Amino acid sequence: MKEQTDPLLDAIEALTKPIRVKVPQIDDAGQHIKTWTITHDSLLDQFRAAVIPSTNTAAGSSALASTRNMLDSTALYEYSKIASATGDWCRLVGRTATRDAKENLTHWYPAFQAEYPEPDVTKWYLTELRQWANLIREHLDPPRRRSITYPCPVCGKTSWIGADGDGGTWPLELQYRVDDSNEPVIERVICRACEPHTIWPTRDAARELLEELTERHAG
Ligand SMILES: [Zn+2]
Known part of the structure; x- marks a missing residue:
């Protein structure tokens, strides 16, 4: 595991990196057999897939046509807002903005760091990123x-x-x-x-x- 002390990078990776979950396998007698590691798509990828379910080809073949075509309007609205905000962030640091929030964040981070931002400025971005992660988690997995x-x-x-x-x-x-x-x-x-x-x-x-x-x- 690499050492990492930048909370801003942590907050970005919470949105953009695949999520690894450890799942214990238990036999009928309740004995622990082994632990599997399952990898999920990153939060932003999962959110994007919720917006456009047909892009999720793996699930598409077995899913019912009705669920496959269902549009998640909340996810669409919120994802568009994140994509547009991160696009603005890119423009502010002279990077090309795309409609892909993950791509925007990946391009934005090094350019932003290169400007040696004030701690207050960094803190503002950090709050935004964490709010997005919470919003997506809440949407994908309601309490x-x-x-x-x-x-x-x-x-x-x-x-x-x-x-x-x-x-x-x-x-x-x-x-x-x-x-x-x-x-x-x-x-x-x-x-x-x-x-x-x-x-x-x-x-x-x-x-x-x-x-x-x-x-x-x-x-
Ligand atoms: Zn009361």
Whole structure:
């Protein structure tokens, strides 16, 4: 593994490099047999494939015609924005802009670095890149949800009604993802009954809330 200390390059590679995922193979008795490494396309390639599903020829042959032709309008809109923004970045450093966001970023980075940018400027780009990565991850793999079976500590309610007339018991919703080793990673908690919705926006805030709730309702 090469040494790398530039967060900007890390943020670019998070978008442009293929993603390697380790998947353990377990036999019927629960014994670990071996670990496979599966390589996925980069986030930008996956996002682009969501925009134009027919370019994904490997899946195209077996996929239903209806899913193959389905246009993901959110991905199309967001991808176009990223492609156009990275095109602007290229023009600013004297590089040719393309419609391919990945290509733009690959061309932009060395030219941008060659200008010895101020830390504040670099930080701005870093924020943009990280937001794009989060947006794509969220789009490709929406968070999993689970209701927390305690009343909300803010509004005290035990049920909720949504704007679309949906709703149910327990307004506190825990949103989480599953990491590469199948462990849940908490992202946030939302109260769907509070007006406006109360959000515990980070893993730490969510953990603190869960601890508080468990303590309050214990015994
Ligand atoms: Zn609430």
